[in-house]
Amino acid sequence: MKRMHLYLFTLLLTLLAGCASQPPSPEVDRAQGDWEHQLGRIEALDRWTLTGKIGLRSPQQSRSANLDWVQQDTGYRMLITGPFGVGRNVLTGEQGGITLENGDGRFSAATPEDLMEQRMGWSLPISSLDHWVRGLPDPRSPSQVKIDAQGFPQAITQDGWNIEYRQWSYAAGYWLPGRLRMSYGDLIATLVVTQWQPNQTGS
Secondary structure, three states: OHHHHHHHHHHHHHHHHHHHHOOOOOOOOOOOOHHHHHHHHHHHOOEEEEEEEEEEEOOOOEEEEEEEEEEEOOEEEEEEEEHHHOEEEEEEEEOOEEEEEEOOEEEEEOOHHHHHHHHHOOOOOHHHHHHHOOOOOOOOOOEEEEEOOOOOEEEEEEOOEEEEEEEEEEEOOEEEEEEEEEEEOOEEEEEEEEEEEEOOOOO
């Protein structure tokens, strides 16, 4: 019996040592051709859940907020909370129009940019952000795209905005931007995505 216990103990130590000596799973790295290979799927991607943080910096102020973004086809719902969100703001875009709800009530405007500026005192290019956040230019206006060494978008210039892609994330078989720096004149907005869930909307 003692010999059996000793054998089992030795076997356990051997297995543990084997597990400890195994190299960690390699991280997924971007490679030449990855972007071109997935481009059609990225262009077709119109449903996702995204969690992240927004930073806004200008000569007058520097602020940040949390972002929870649910995109469903052509509609979206953005929950913005934190310091420059001043509590809880829900921005919703549907075929029926653009609305913003917060502690002061429910408001609407012609564009999400106008609505945010009026009610929150700051604005982001929401009308094009659903394209930029996927690494794509908005097809509705002229743009210039700069490509990096792996063939991925490095920067997009469009409608006076310069969008730089500082980091990429791999989620559910997609390469998606993990960190974007968007600048317009002396206004700089940074979006850091902490979680991508492509093709999931929580509904």
